[in-house]
Every structure is written in structure tokens, then in C-alpha cells.
Amino acid sequence: MAEIQSLCVFCGSSNSGPPAHRAAAARFGALLAHSGIHLVFGGGRVGLMGVVADAALAAGGQVTGVIPKFLEDIEVGHPGVTRLLVVDSMHTRKRKMFDMSDAFVILPGGLGTLDEMFEVLTWKYLGLHAKPIVIADFDGYWRPLLSQVASQIQNGYTAMEAQKMFSVVDRVEDILPAIESARVPPAAPASERL
Helix, strand or coil: CCCCCEEEEEECCCCCCHHHHHHHHHHHHHHHHHHEEEEECCEECCCCHHHHHHHHHHHCCCEEEEEEHHHCCCEECCCCCCCCEEEEEEHHHHHHHHHHHCEEEEEECCCCHHHHHHHHHHHHHCCCCCHHHHHCCECCCCHHHHHHHHHHHHHCCCCCCHHHHHEECCCCCHHHHHHHCCCCCCCCHHHHHH
């Protein structure tokens, strides 16, 4: 069973997503706060990033944003979070978010969300960490991507074990139970190789 104190959410920074996704992100932010779990996110005040952070803060939660300086300079950083860390690059941001988090949840998002998700999935696939990863497939949003992963396995480019490295849920209420039931090996992987 995985015990988490701090959870990283990867999600979109666009305000153009479906209202249902915004509502789910808000429910999840509040759920994290009520569960006493510290939210780590990309530091933006826009899109689902802003929604999940605002909801966690409104419910009394602790929220840490990690944002590269160039994004902070164009004023997309969230000024109301508990702590906003400004870093030098996108890669530093991802590594800092990784180091601060016990688990990862992927909400709907765009290319940046894909980049973040595949980085932590690849690191896990290579045995560099064993932190739980949950993909929130609201309204079947991630179904095409999951089909692509299945195709990679079917064609021999990815090992079958890859499907066991993450969980997929379609309801907010199922995210934390999926993390709690994730198997964590007794030996700590070598994350210093990241």
C-alpha cells in the first residue's frame, strides 16, 4: 500500500477545456485538501492547473507550485499558492515536482501534460522510481492514448509490464483508492540516475 503526503498533478493550462473537466479538477483539488494531501503542480493560475490549485486552497489545503522563470515573467504564475518555486527551466520544474511528490495524477491536458506524464512513466519503466501513477480518464479523454500504448505493446515496442505501471480511473472518487492500492516494491529504485 502506498502512503502519500504530497501528490503531483499534471494537467492542462488551457482555459478552453470542457466544463466537466474543470468541475472534476475542482472536486479533486478539494478532495486532496480534505484528505490532508499536499498538492504539487505546475504553478500556473490558468486552465485546470488554476482550477485544481484554487479548489485545494479554498478547502484549506497546502499547495506548492513550481514554474519556470520565463512563464512567471509573462504572469501566468499563481500568486495565491502556499509556496511558489520559480526555477530555471522546464526540465528543472519536472525534476523538482518529481522530488517533492509521493505519487502522480494525470488529469486532461495538452502537449505539456503529455510530456510530464511520459517522463514519469518512462522513469518508472526504466526502474528509476516506483511512485504510483494514476491517469484520470474523464469522459474517455485519454482513451486514444491508452490505445496507442496497447498498440506499442502489441507490436513489441513496449513490454507488457508497462500496463501495470499505472492505473486508469474515470471518476475523481477512484483516484486516491487507486493510489492507496498501488504496489510499491520493498527496495527503493535508484532515482539519483534521473
